[in-house]
Each structure stands twice: as structure tokens, then as C-alpha cells.
Amino acid sequence: MSATTISFFTGKGGTGKTSSAININVSFRNRGIKILNIDTDTQRNCYNIIAPDFVNYEPNLCNVMNREVSIRQAIQKTSDYHIIPSSDDQNRLNDSITDIKILQESLGEIKNDYDAIFIDNSPAFTKLTYCSIFASDYVLSPCQVSNECLDAVSDLMALVNSTEFKNLNPNFKGVGVFFSQYNLRSKRQNILNRHIVDDFKRLSKILGFKLFSTSIPKNSDITHASANHQNIFQYKIKSPATEAYNQLTEEILDFINLGGE
Numbered sequence: 001m002s003a004t005t006i007s008f009f010t011g012k013g014g015t016g017k018t019s020s021a022i023n024i025n026v027s028f029r030n031r032g033i034k035i036l037n038i039d040t041d042t043q044r045n046c047y048n049i050i051a052p053d054f055v056n057y058e059p060n061l062c063n064v065m066n067r068e069v070s071i072r073q074a075i076q077k078t079s080d081y082h083i084i085p086s087s088d089d090q091n092r093l094n095d096s097i098t099d100i101k102i103l104q105e106s107l108g109e110i111k112n113d114y115d116a117i118f119i120d121n122s123p124a125f126t127k128l129t130y131c132s133i134f135a136s137d138y139v140l141s142p143c144q145v146s147n148e149c150l151d152a153v154s155d156l157m158a159l160v161n162s163t164e165f166k167n168l169n170p171n172f173k174g175v176g177v178f179f180s181q182y183n184l185r186s187k188r189q190n191i192l193n194r195h196i197v198d199d200f201k202r203l204s205k206i207l208g209f210k211l212f213s214t215s216i217p218k219n220s221d222i223t224h225a226s227a228n229h230q231n232i233f234q235y236k237i238k239s240p241a242t243e244a245y246n247q248l249t250e251e252i253l254d255f256i257n258l259g260g261e
């Protein structure tokens with residue numbers, strides 16, 4: 001077993017990175033896939049949603065980056081999840097990075113313990129975000145149907161298609177984009193959205209990212225689940241959002257080479 005590392009990243013806030021990192025984690029786990037989540041966002045949304053009884057923020061990712069603890073020592077285990085918390089200090093986190101490949105190297109120590117490692121990122125292109133993407137085999141990018149997200153995906157593709165990136169992460173395999181908070185209810189919105197969806201399709205061919213056909217609908221069950229410190233599968237198994245995350249998981253599993261070299 002050698003874990004496949006997946007970064008959840010979109011250069012725009014509130015697109016569904018954290019919700020997806022949690023719900024796809026559970027959907028993978030339901031298929032017998034063993035996962036570690038790493039929270040790199042100083043807001044710690046991921047950690048606070050899935051480990052509410054844990055208020056133990058140390059050791060965290062910062063201590064790993066500083067080489068104060070081994071990555072294995074920073075893993076916290078709840079009954080359902082394995083997670084490494086983030087530090088809440090962005091400056092300290094970024095200052096702790098003396099070597100851009102440090103996360104990539106640290107993950108190497110635990111790659112045989114998991115099938116997949118999910119890294120939940122902030123929307124900012126910080127030094128830590130670069131570190132995460134350099135350490136990843138794939139990036140999954142939840143997007144709203146908006147020009148801002150289209151630009152964010154273009155920026156991400158410019159990074160992963162650069163020669164510098166390819167030298168630092170020669171094993172990188174690809175970017176997968178899906179729509180989240182998808183809502184095509186109003187007619188006018190529908191026409192506008194369809195143009196933007198077409199732009200995403202065109203760009204996927206030009207820049208070389210996978211555009212998944214499953215979208216996660218805008219659905220308040222996702223917010224309610226998180227507010228209750230639950231994932232969508234616990235909160236409402238018959239929700240359209242649960243169904244969508246299940247279907248998206250099948251597509252993601254077809255796209256990624258789980259455990260492959």
C-alpha cells in the first residue's frame with residue numbers, strides 16, 4: 001500500500017473544499033479505503049467539524065514542519081477519522097517551512113499506513129499551499145459555476161503545468177474539477193450558467209484537467225450536517241447531496257490510481 005495524496009484546493013473561499021474533504025473521506029471509507037485527513041487551514045474548519053470532542057491542537061502540522069515531532073506523532077485518531085490539526089497561526093505556519101519539499105518528505109514516512117491522504121487547504125496560494133500541492137498526486141478542485149472559479153482553475157493549471165512544478169513534483173498526476181453548490185433553478189441563471197459551464201468544458205480540454213460530470217447540488221443538508229459536527233452520510237443518508245457525493249466518489253475512483261506508483 002502506498003497512499004495516494006489528494007489536495008482539496010480552489011483559489012477561492014467557500015467553494016466546498018472542507019465539506020468535500022470530509023464527505024468524500026467518508027464515502028471512500030465506506031468502500032474500505034483507509035484515509036488520513038490533514039487540515040492546513042488556519043481556520044481549522046475540517047478539524048473542528050470532525051473532531052469536536054478534541055480540543056487538542058498540539059502537536060499540529062506546524063510542529064511537523066518544524067521537525068519538532070514526527071508526522072506519525074501528530075496524527076490524532078477519533079473513532080471515525082485520523083486527522084492532523086492545523087496551527088491557527090498563518091505566519092508561524094509559513095515561517096516553519098524552510099524547505100518546500102518538507103511535507104512531501106514527511107508524508108513519505110506514513111505512505112504505507114494509508115490508502116489515501118486528503119489535504120484540506122485554505123483558498124490562499126500561501127507557501128503552505130504550495131507545499132501541499134507539491135506533496136500531492138492529485139488536486140481536487142470544487143468550483144461554483146462562476147468566472148472567479150474559472151480563473152482560479154486557470155491559475156492552478158498554470159502552476160501544475162509549469163516546468164518548476166514538474167521538477168519539484170514529477171509524480172503529479174492531475175487535477176479534477178467538479179461543481180459544488182450547483183443550482184440551476186432560475187431560467188435566467190440557467191442560461192448564464194450554461195455559458196460558464198461550456199467555458200469550463202473548453203478550458204478542461206485546453207489546459208488538461210478532468211471535469212467530473214457529477215455536481216454537488218446546493219443543499220442545506222451539507223451546512224446542517226457540518227453545524228452538527230456530522231458528515232452528510234450520518235446526517236441524512238437519503239439527501240440529494242449524499243447521493244451526489246456517492247456518485248462523485250465513483251467518478252473520482254475511476255480517475256485516480258489509488259495506491260499506484
Ligand SMILES: Nc1ncnc2c1ncn2[C@@H]1O[C@H](COP(=O)(O)OP(=O)(O)O)[C@@H](O)[C@H]1O
Nearest residue numbers: 013014015016017018019181217218219222223
Ligand atoms: N453543496 C453545498 N450546498 C450548500 N451549502 C454548502 C455546500 N457545500 C458547502 N456548503 C456550505 O458552504 C460553506 C462553505 O463550504 P466549505 O466546505 O467550508 O468551503 P471551503 O472549504 O471551500 O471554504 C459552508 O457553510 C458549507 O456548509
Ligand SMILES: [Mg+2]
Nearest residue numbers: 017018041045
Ligand atoms: Mg475550508
